[in-house]
Amino acid sequence: MRRPAPLKPGQPDPLSDQFAAEYEAGDSFGRIAARYGLDHQRVARTLRRRPGFVQRDISEACRLPHRETMDRIAARARRELELLRPAPTFTPSAAAAGISTAIRRMRDRVRSVGPLCVDSPTVAAVHSAGLTLDDIAELFAVSPAEAARAIAAHAGR
Structure with a gap:
């Protein structure tokens, strides 16, 4: 994939709609930037200039789909550790x-x-x-x- 051309001052980003769609789908600025070979600052700047754009806060980002996968992995690891730990022996x-x-x-x-x-x-x-x-x-x-x-x-x- 070819890198997008640098923007001139005041020029609207032609990828703005694609960035917005991916951000709404749950991707972060960094993931979008990595996909297009850009700096995450450019993605953030482009999205912040869009009218009506609201940036997710941390609590919202924790509920994203890729977070659920991490939660499932962590829960499975906790269950495996509980099986390996010896039961407390209080006498x-x-x-x-x-x-x-x-x-x-x-x-x-x-x-x-x-x-x-x-x-x-x-x-x-x-x-x-x-x-x-x-x-x-x-x-x-x-x-x-x-x-x-x-x-x-x-x-x-």
Whole structure:
């Protein structure tokens, strides 16, 4: 295909109707320009000079036919990845082991540094995570009675 001749200043583009038809069909400025061997600026300038021309915004461009193909490809790739990934294996024993390890590490820290300063929502949260009142008293320097009050105050939250 031969390249179109360069335009003189003020000369209307003879390909304007073809550009408009292809743009309405869903092609972008760049695709139209590549098809005719032009710079995409010339296509954009030609189309913007047409009366009544409205350029698509990004949300409209995402709904074009070639976008649907990409969406289908992405969905298929996601499905294939989900089949390859192992299913999550959450077991209560693994959770208990993790909590036990965290409590041991916190006890070691308390022995070396001292008890942690916390507020009542934190006391309630660690109790719901599995710490006993004795653990809370040891780790946070909070009496069991005070810890029980904090837990009761935040029980409904």
